[in-house]
Amino acid sequence: MSEREHVIAADDDGIRVDRWFKRHMADVSFNQVSRWARTGQLRLDGARVGPGDRLAEGQVLRVPPVEPVAVLAAKPVKARRELSPEEIEFAQSLVIHRSQHALVLNKPPGLATQGGSKTFEHVDGLLDALQFDAESRPKLVHRLDKDTSGVLLLARTSRAAAFFGKCFATRDTKKLYWAITAGGPRLDDALIDLPIGKQPGSGGEKMHVDEANGQSAKSRFRVIDRAGDRAAFVEMQPLTGRTHQLRVHAAATGTPIVGDGKYGGKESFLTGGVSRKMHLHARRLVIALPDGGKLDVKADLPTHFAETLAALGFSEADGDLPPPEPLKAPPKKSRRLSTATSGNRRGERRSRSGSKPK
Template sequence: MTEAPPPSDNVRQFTVTEDDDGIRLDRWFKRNLPQVGFATVSRWARTGQIRVDGKRAKPEDRLEQGQTLRVPPGGDEPPAGPARKAAPRTRVLSPEQIAEAKAMVIRETPSAIVLNKPPGLATQGGSKTTKHVDGLLDAFVTGEKTPRPRLVHRLDKDTSGVLLIARTPGSAASFSKRFASRSARKVYWALVVGNPDLAEGVIDAPLAKQPGTGGEKMHIDEENGAAAKTRYRVVDNAGQRAAWVELEPLTGRTHQLRVHMAAIGHPIVGDGKYGGPDSFLTGAVSRKMHLHARRLIISEPKTGEGTGGKLDVTAELPPHFAMSMEVLGFDQSLSDASPMRDEAPERSGEEKKQAARRHFKQARKEARSPRRSRGDVVAPKAKKPAGKPAGKAAPKAAAKPAKSPANRARPAPKAPPKGTGGSRGRR
């Protein structure tokens, strides 16, 4: 937030920064001017006192970096009643927790912190989960002006590998858009039971929550499931015992890779949830799940001079996965975890707007009923033959439609009584 420092009784001018790019106007106030309540923001917007680049704005409008926000004076009065103690911005972590968080870091940039998440550590907390990555992010808050890093995607608790953390709200919004648009490229390594008949392919099977599991388990649902696609490639195999595969999710459904591999008869080694007892190999192969987010390629937001561009990160295998690779005779150098699908060039914002306009115009054109243009020539009606063709009976007249009550003829007037002189009555 950038502000020119006028007196408090004058109109204030703010410039929307990169950190606030894309947020709602009411959220901007909550973040930058928390003393101004939502009711005040709504009243200012309704009466036109709030202006964005000189135009009226609504609380739900989204802001863009570089816009000028005009804020009227006032709204700084403290709320009535006893003052409430503000909640602390960060959690107090022990030295061991801080060291654990710092040990996971494999790359740091002005916009991101990239972790190599170990298996067994949840990404977020839950009703029975007290230790998780989100709870350790306070280790990266170095001062009052340092925003708390934010999660922008997740890995299952037993999945290891690359986990991207955004440093600021602005970079979080930027990364989230890239994940949502599928422009981010993720490649996983997995060990699966058996050896797929096809060395590579695409698994296209819709997924939905499995009834009776409380949403904890997914299953394939051809009728009501959400679209889910996974591209896979076999890197190497140990006969029919196991195979080392690369997986690239083309969609982002819960447990997608695990369900898809189990669906084609090759569950991920150690994934008892979807593979059952058959997912565990005998011998020295670990019973832990062997699914690892090996590589992530994503565009970084431009936060300053020399920033932006592609962020390409690779995470080393956890010890149990590396040991199983050795036991099965797999050489990690056989793969660099390159994405298997062609990368489409990322379009600019203006290109996306133009494409949306073209799509809208085409949709309207197709929705319109066909109309005859002014220059169309109407074909003349065929003339009826002068005489009836010989040997053919005249067509029967079409039955007349029944008259509606409104169209029925009125009854004829009654004849006048005798001796009345016609229609004239007595005088």
């Protein structure tokens, strides 16, 4: 078999060499690619190239002849389950934005992003219903917890997936969540800087604050409104991307997210007919697009969250108001919970402007 030359397509722009082989020549192992690279047989525009180097659209990759390999017991490829008309309709009803590079879903609470142990219904299993006019089905680029609702971004091409993945990895995104907390945070606007690690004995299923060995985790919590000491309507922004970060930080600071029994225990449930579902919603995502510009999308609240807002006397419209101006003078002492605006005394209800009632 003679050498082959492959022109890198737009959909493979930015992909690693080893990933290109996995996508287009799955029968070629990583060890074979590495061997070709070491011996100079693998060439990109005539120059030597390594497995970890990245490709650009229009470049020519020269691949040596592949020796036939006897396959003794090849595993059969498991065919994806065909979706029912009801599943297709449901999946497409979740779409709140559709463009050349991206699909955005408003994920309902209770639907997992991906499958796992005893999890058979998930977004990943519905992707065939979301291909529309694209060449392939969309790709997941981030996750939401099963019980968290709201904005979930899907990439419609491999190039977009690589681009969005880099944006999430470098924190070049703005993610805003809405939550209702049991109890009112001490400060109106605080930076939570508490490292997080896996909780021993939980099999990696639960996280906790770990000052000694945890990874850096920072979140900004801004109180939108308060219902005395009972609850608060809070905007949460994760500044790092640790597992269950917002939930751990909320519980660790004494105001767990309503309905989050995993981290808040019985203190996370409110009486008076308030839903026991978790009240954490990915409200807004702002992220750059591969060809320039930005995607800025918001997801409507699920029914149980909207009903709890109304029951507690909160207004959804207040959540989209711009935050008050930060204090100009820095605090005298550096603290883990650093205030960006003046904190109300606990139990007082704020007006929409953020001022204290007289």
